[in-house]
Amino acid sequence: MEYFIYLTTTIFIYAILAISLNLVAGYTGLFSMTQASFFGIGAYASAILTTRYGLPFSYSILVGILITTLVSFLVGIISNNFKNDYYMLVTLAFNAIIFGLFVNWQSVTHGSLGIYGIQKPALLGHLFPESISFLILVFIFFLPIYLISYFMVKSPFGIALRAIREDEKVAQLFGYNIKNYKLSIFIIGAIMAGIAGSLFASQVSFISPPSFALSESIFILSMIILGGLSDLNGSLLGAIFLVILPEFLSFIGFSQEVAAQMRQALYGLALVFIILYCPKGILGKYEL
Amino acid sequence: MKISLAIKNIRKNFNGIIALDDLSMEFKKGSIIGIIGPNGSGKTTLANILSGAITNDNGLFVFDECFEVKKINPDETAFYKISRTFQDVRLFNQMSVLDNVLTVISEKSIFDSIFSKHTDFHLKKVKKILEETDLWEKRNCLAANLSYGQKKLLEIARIMASDAKIIIFDEIFSGLFPEMIKKIANIIKSLKDEGKTVLVIEHNMKIITDLCNHVYVLDNGRLLAKGRPKKVLEEEKVLEAYLGK
Amino acid sequence: MSHGIAMVGGYVVFFATSVLGWNIFLSIFSGIFASGIIGYWAYVLVFLPLRKRKASSMTMMIASIGVLSIVQSIVAFLFTNKFQTMPNDLLIGKTHIAGGIITNTQILIIFAPFIVLLGMTLLYKKTSFGKIAESIADNENLAKIVGINTDEFIGYIFFIGSAISGLSGISSGFSSGIEPGMGSGLFIKGIIASIIGGIGNIRGGIVGSFLLSFIENIVAWKISGEWKDIISFIMLIAVLILRPTGIINEKK
Numbered sequence: 087m088e089y090f091i092y093l094t095t096t097i098f099i100y101a102i103l104a105i106s107l108n109l110v111a112g113y114t115g116l117f118s119m120t121q122a123s124f125f126g127i128g129a130y131a132s133a134i135l136t137t138r139y140g141l142p143f144s145y146s147i148l149v150g151i152l153i154t155t156l157v158s159f160l161v162g163i164i165s166n167n168f169k170n171d172y173y174m175l176v177t178l179a180f181n182a183i184i185f186g187l188f189v190n191w192q193s194v195t196h197g198s199l200g201i202y203g204i205q206k207p208a209l210l211g212h213l214f215p216e217s218i219s220f221l222i223l224v225f226i227f228f229l230p231i232y233l234i235s236y237f238m239v240k241s242p243f244g245i246a247l248r249a250i251r252e253d254e255k256v257a258q259l260f261g262y263n264i265k266n267y268k269l270s271i272f273i274i275g276a277i278m279a280g281i282a283g284s285l286f287a288s289q290v291s292f293i294s295p296p297s298f299a300l301s302e303s304i305f306i307l308s309m310i311i312l313g314g315l316s317d318l319n320g321s322l323l324g325a326i327f328l329v330i331l332p333e334f335l336s337f338i339g340f341s342q343e344v345a346a347q348m349r350q351a352l353y354g355l356a357l358v359f360i361i362l363y364c365p366k367g368i369l370g371k372y373e374l
Numbered sequence: 375m376k377i378s379l380a381i382k383n384i385r386k387n388f389n390g391i392i393a394l395d396d397l398s399m400e401f402k403k404g405s406i407i408g409i410i411g412p413n414g415s416g417k418t419t420l421a422n423i424l425s426g427a428i429t430n431d432n433g434l435f436v437f438d439e440c441f442e443v444k445k446i447n448p449d450e451t452a453f454y455k456i457s458r459t460f461q462d463v464r465l466f467n468q469m470s471v472l473d474n475v476l477t478v479i480s481e482k483s484i485f486d487s488i489f490s491k492h493t494d495f496h497l498k499k500v501k502k503i504l505e506e507t508d509l510w511e512k513r514n515c516l517a518a519n520l521s522y523g524q525k526k527l528l529e530i531a532r533i534m535a536s537d538a539k540i541i542i543f544d545e546i547f548s549g550l551f552p553e554m555i556k557k558i559a560n561i562i563k564s565l566k567d568e569g570k571t572v573l574v575i576e577h578n579m580k581i582i583t584d585l586c587n588h589v590y591v592l593d594n595g596r597l598l599a600k601g602r603p604k605k606v607l608e609e610e611k612v613l614e615a616y617l618g619k
Numbered sequence: 620m621s622h623g624i625a626m627v628g629g630y631v632v633f634f635a636t637s638v639l640g641w642n643i644f645l646s647i648f649s650g651i652f653a654s655g656i657i658g659y660w661a662y663v664l665v666f667l668p669l670r671k672r673k674a675s676s677m678t679m680m681i682a683s684i685g686v687l688s689i690v691q692s693i694v695a696f697l698f699t700n701k702f703q704t705m706p707n708d709l710l711i712g713k714t715h716i717a718g719g720i721i722t723n724t725q726i727l728i729i730f731a732p733f734i735v736l737l738g739m740t741l742l743y744k745k746t747s748f749g750k751i752a753e754s755i756a757d758n759e760n761l762a763k764i765v766g767i768n769t770d771e772f773i774g775y776i777f778f779i780g781s782a783i784s785g786l787s788g789i790s791s792g793f794s795s796g797i798e799p800g801m802g803s804g805l806f807i808k809g810i811i812a813s814i815i816g817g818i819g820n821i822r823g824g825i826v827g828s829f830l831l832s833f834i835e836n837i838v839a840w841k842i843s844g845e846w847k848d849i850i851s852f853i854m855l856i857a858v859l860i861l862r863p864t865g866i867i868n869e870k871k
Contacts, residue, residue, distance in 0.1 A: 117677060117681070164856070164859045164860060167859075170675070170676065170677045171676045171677045171679075171680045174677065174680055174681075175814065176814065176859065179811055179814060179852070179855055182811075182852065183852035183855070183856070186852055238488065241487060241488060241489075241490065241491060241492075242480035242481045242486075242487035242488075242490055242491075242492060243484070243487040243488040245469075245473060245476055245477050245480055245492075246477070246480065246482070246487060248466070248468075248469055248473070248477075249466050249469070249477045252465075252466035252467055252468060252469060253464050253465075253466060253467075255427070255448065255464075256464050256466070257466075257477070258448055258449060258451075258452075259425065259426075259448075259451055259452065259457065259458070260452060260457070260477065260478050260532070260536055261452030261453075261482045261536075262482055263449065263482075263483075263484070266484050267484060270484055301688070304684055304688060307681070307684075308685075311681070316468075344696060347692045347693075347695045347696040348692070348696075349692075350688050350689075350691065350692035350695075351688070351689050351692035351693065351696070353685075353688065354684075354685045354686065354687070354688030354689035354690075354691075354692060355685070355689055356685075357681060357682070357684065357685030357688070358665055358682055358685035358686060358689065361669070361674075361678060361681060361682050361685065362665065362668055362669070362682075371468070372468050373468070374674070374675060374677060374678045374681070
């Protein structure tokens with residue numbers, strides 16, 4: 087039962103991540119390879135502020151949002167100058183840079199040693215067992231994020247994003263300020279990823295740089311390609327699949343370390359398979 | 375203010391090749407102006423420069439006989455109320471017909487667009503335009519799945535939805551059968567009746583004579599002739615440019 | 620994608636020498652060959668179908684990322700994620716040259732690229748291989764009409780490219796050890812070098828690589844090894860802000 091709750095919590099956290107990238111990549115066509123960096127910034131902000139400075143979780147989320155906004159603003163402005171596969175390369179490079187910061191800025195992040203002892207925030211006193219109240223907390227974040235995204239993509243803002251994805255020069259011709267739109271959605275996606283990161287830190291209670299490396303950005307990409315680009319429910323579905331499947335494998339009896347390898351093989355396979363045979367993914371409305 | 379846009383001495387050079395050479399033209403409000411010339415004469419370059427896709431090297435643009443600028447940047451095209459169609463039909467392919475038109479009508483500023491909704495007003499306007507272009511039944515169809523003629527109509531629907539005052543049709547009639555040509559010609563005529571300035575880049579001389587009030591002939595980037603269609607098409611030098619000496 | 624295949628080369632050599640006990644030359648050869656084969660398989664299974672669909676370069680890129688992830692995870696599964704070094708007795712030995720000492724490993728690393736360059740130049744200039752490659756690069760449809768089986772040919776190119784990459788993985792493995800992630804490390808460095816030098820042109824890639832290595836090593840020497848990586852990233856940011864098209868700006 088505990089395990090089931092843990093799994094569901096993980097799914098919601100990754101669903102937030104998947105939605106964050108889907109908004110940027112699936113709807114707007116910006117295939118950012120640096121979403122894991124914002125995931126990490128949120129995680130580290132939360133971890134550092136709660137363990138080292140004893141600040142409450144709510145503060146750390148706000149600080150996380152602040153930092154992700156600033157960083158994504160800078161990254162977004164620079165990457166906006168690039169298109170398509172070059173955009174992927176440039177964001178990939180940023181992922182490497184921020185990963186390097188996590189590893190080398192040891193005074194702040196403890197480098198490869200990581201930060202441990204991250205607690206789950208207390209919610210509703212001790213009414214429920216800790217794991218359940220944390221699940222509720224995660225859901226409290228997931229639901230608004232889902233709803234906000236839903237209304238955003240249905241609104242004129244959403245149509246603008248898709249037009250930019252389809253043909254940005256034509257969108258510009260008809261009066262859209264494409265730079266501003268691209269930057270805005272990039273920042274919004276980064277903030278969401280940061281929130282997921284802060285939740286993640288409490289979920290796993292120990293974080294270290296490898297969780298936020300390029301492979302994680304690739305994992306997030308796999309979720310939305312599998313579940314389907316340009317569809318929010320697809321993000322949820324992708325998260326469910328790619329979180330449950332590896333767990334299922336480790337269930338069958340493979341060791342923990344092997345499970346990590348299987349996870350990577352799985353999402354690599356998902357990427358290749360979907361692109362080759364089912365480009366829209368499961369629920370997607372857009373194919374590359 | 376009869377002349378909505380005048381261009382003066384426009385020059386454009388591509389790595390040594392002169393695409394447009396000292397071009398000056400006047401486009402009147404509420405008229406249809408034909409731009410013709412053999413392949414490579416600079417027609418599409420002109421369209422690109424007018425719509426801000428490319429920047430001219432020299433020259434001036436004069437809007438409404440009073441507002442002068444040296445060049446038109448891509449993010450300014452909408453501001454000058456200029457719009458265009460493309461030779462290679464550029465639609466929002468993985469969006470529906472409805473959304474393609476809705477995009478043009480939607481609230482453009484970021485702040486407003488996040489917090490507003492598509493109102494009945496918007497949807498009514500889209501419906502009207504799609505009905506006029508016979509695309510209403512296909513409104514949920516993805517733009518990529520339309521027939522060639524329908525795609526061209528969709529491009530026109532988008533133009534109709536925009537509040538552009540200067541419209542450039544770049545070979546809109548190519549590859550279409552007569553009924554479609556008639557339909558589109560009628561739409562263009564009604565745009566003219568609304569007071570818009572319509573530029574038609576074309577190869578089909580019958581269309582040019584039927585549709586245009588005024589014609590400019592380009593050859594090798596230079597203005598070869600101008601005037602009423604019938605007269606211009608009888609000029610010797612124009613015939614020579616097309617048929618060779 | 621070929622960069623990532625580099626690690627396969629390194630691992631095969633490791634496997635061949637430590638587990639199978641083959642001699643050094645056989646191992647290196649099999650490492651190169653294995654990399655090539657895997658690259659070729661990836662082409663046949665993944666990239667060829669995509670080419671036939673006229674997939675965009677972004678689609679190809681995502682597909683390569685997928686392939687790389689799969690290959691990396693398989694290698695990690697077979698050999699564990701730990702960092703390994705090549706068995707020591709392989710290339711021990713130093714040679715004295717002009718008063719300095721150079722290890723055999725370093726000789727391999729320096730000479731390997733030259734051998735590759737020599738081999739490729741010969742291949743290009745002396746055989747029809749080069750002519751065919753050029754014609755495909757110039758106008759693929761025309762090449763097809765003339766009777767060249769472009770799909771098959773590009774398969775060969777994949778093989779060669781992956782094999783060369785495998786060689787660089789082997790060299791790198793000898794000098795700094797192997798781990799499954801080394802492919803992506805090199806991959807990222809390669810990307811940064813090409814962005815700094817100028818995306819899309821060969822000269823830029825070379826200039827970028829040299830500049831990057833040069834500055835990295837100065838930093839490692841003067842400051843400390845840790846910040847070596849950061850420097851490359853800082854350079855990247857500087858280039859992206861000041862001159863986004865890279866140092867050498869060639870129009871395609």
